[in-house]
Amino acid sequence: xxxxxxxxxxxxxxxxxxxxxxxxxxxxxxxxxxxxxxxxxxxxxxxxxxxxxxxxxxxxxxxxxxxxxxxxxxxxxxxxxxxxxxxxxxxxxxxxxxxxxxxxxxxxxxxxxxxxxxxxxxxxxxxxxxxxxxxxxxxxxxxxxxxxxxxxxxxxxxxxxxxxxxxxxxxxxxxxxx
Numbered sequence: 815x816x817x818x819x820x821x822x823x824x825x826x827x828x829x830x831x832x833x834x835x836x837x838x839x840x841x842x843x844x845x846x847x848x849x850x851x852x853x854x855x856x857x858x859x860x861x862x863x864x865x866x867x868x869x870x871x872x873x874x875x876x877x878x879x880x881x882x883x884x885x886x887x888x889x890x891x892x893x894x895x896x897x898x899x900x901x902x903x904x905x906x907x908x909x910x911x912x913x914x915x916x917x918x919x920x921x922x923x924x925x926x927x928x929x930x931x932x933x934x935x936x937x938x939x940x941x942x943x944x945x946x947x948x949x950x951x952x953x954x955x956x957x958x959x960x961x962x963x964x965x966x967x968x969x970x971x972x973x974x975x976x977x978x979x980x981x982x983x984x985x986x987x988x989x990x991x992x
Contacts, residue, residue, distance in 0.1 A: 821902045824890070825909035829917070832886045842914040844887040848880060849907035862900050872900045921949040926956045926966040926977070939965055946972055 832841040852859050858879070862872060873895040877888060894900045915922060925931065925939050936953065943951050947969050962978035 818902055818905055820899065821905035821909050824893070824899075824902070824906045825913055828886060828890050828906070828910055829913050831889070832884075833917075835886060837884050837886055838914060838917075840884045841886050842911060844880070844883040845907040845910040845914075847883075848887075849904055849911065851879070852904040852907070859904070862903055869895050869898050869900065876900075876903075915952070919949050921947055921951055921969055922954055923947075923951045924954050924956055924968045926958050926961060926968075928957070928959050928961050928963050928978075930957055931955050931965075935965065939967060942967055942974060942976075943969065946974065 828841065829838060832838040852862060861867065861875065864872075873891050876891045880887065880891075890903075890906065894903060894906075914920075923939070923943055927935065931939070931953075939953065940951075943953075946967075951969070960979060962982070964977040964981070966977050966980070967974040
């Protein structure tokens, strides 16, 4: 999903509006739900992307699916209806999340693990994070069995690789050199 300049403009405008109404965090949660729903539900994604469906149908369906969202979020649906731009909704939601985190000094740490993180591993990862960043961190766990064990931590442009696959790779290189 490419983030378009238009998606960034919409996200900034929605964030400004949400901030002025004091609901930026509520709208951020709406946007997370929307992005996840579109990303994980192919039917919803196809429905939003469909060039043959009328925008009225798309707006009323979104208002039904996301009935509990904030008024600002519902306002976004109406804006996309007026401008016939529903296809960029997922990009707008993702951009909003990024902008919200930036404006609140929150950085996302992507942690890749072979299996979902338990509390012990999360504590280890958080200890490592404090050595890499002094910002507030939210952890996003990506599960990838190919790393075998351990974890790979990425914060912004920094990466710390403590995976078993990486250690095996290093060992292999050392053995090849000897």
